[in-house]
Amino acid sequence: MKFIAHSALPRWLHFTIGLILLLFAGLSGSHLRIPEPLPLPAFSEYNPAPAKSRISQSEKVSHSGQPQAGAQPDTAVFTAPEQPLNFVFPNPAPPPASAWRPALYPIPWALTPFDHFYFSRPIAANEINWPVANYRYGGVFFEDIVHGGVDIPAPVGTPVLAAGSGKVTWAGYGVYYGYEDKTDPYGLAVYIRHDFGFQGYTLYTLYGHLDRVAVVKGQHVETGDILGKSGKTGKVTGPHLHFEVRLEKDSLYSTRNPELWLVPPQGWGVLAGRVMNTGGARLAGQLVMVRSQGSGQTWRANTYGRGNVNPDPYYQENLVISDLPAGKYEILINYLAKNYTLEIEIQPGLVSFFSFNGRNGFTQELPPLPGADFTPLLIP
Structure with missing residues (x-):
């Protein structure tokens, strides 16, 4: 087969071929559809890294239509997402265990002469x-x-x-x-x-x-x-x-x-109580319940047993519950099948005191000041 160079073609043939090409381009243009711009996904105020193309690296093509490694894709090859994009963030890490309570007061800490x-x-x-x-x-x-x-x-x-x-x-x-x-x-x-x-x-x-x-x-x-x-x-x-x-x-x-x-932790306090029967004798092993009116959390404790335990020289208590966030609480004691309650406020950094005297119920009077001849009491 013999190839003919462009310069060897007659001029009238060049003109005829040009007309045919223009006519074909005009007819084809009437059927061209320009795609509308694709909607962009909505983002929240937090903008993560731009979403990757839904085509893989191997599917990226050059303008020649041939696969080309590393080439940037033409915008026309992106397709609209079938569903709105959802961004999944890592779950928050568990809070450190120190978050269970505030920092401690500095030591020594004593707001009264008896603490x-x-x-x-x-x-x-x-x-x-x-x-x-x-x-x-x-x-x-x-x-x-x-x-x-x-x-x-x-x-x-x-x-x-x-x-x-x-x-x-x-x-x-x-x-x-x-x-x-x-x-x-x-x-x-x-x-x-x-x-x-x-x-x-x-x-x-x-x-x-x-x-x-x-x-x-x-x-x-x-x-x-x-x-x-x-x-x-x-x-x-x-x-x-x-x-x-x-x-x-x-x-x-x-x-x-x-x-x-x-x-205690800063902003928290301690509850001490002297729990007795109606005759004034200390009750051993008596269940006491303390409920926060703010959070609803309940603490349970039993009064001291009998034996080698010693109450504080001033409070003469037989019950202590520490690490109570400051606020209002309700104390409940069931004595001889009857419930007795007391509202009490726990003060931050202090011992809050109550006494229970059987059928006579609760009081919040502080213990009398110990005299010079006072000696700690050993609970029998």
């Missing part, structure tokens, strides 16, 4: 450190033994911190027996004689059921120093920290309720 929030929390703020509600100070669980401290749930390995500065007087097994013995009910324990006291009496704190100990006897520690890691050694039903406060004597019989000594 003594001298100790920081032995479990860090980022761990929930409420005492076990059904086994508070004065509770009865093991073999009718009255609980001389509070139990703070903590996974094995949680750092245990010094609640105050002082000297380590015991670190290891045997704090209950007074000599090293791995069968000691406290398990691995640390005992601190503090640099400060209350009304001339020495203060001690005890940390029991540890998994490991990080201090030695004779070592001086500061508030917040790591004493060891929480565990489940000794006589336990699960991992937790057993925490005690002792006043005046280094003795199992000189404990005080830690909830009156651990500094």
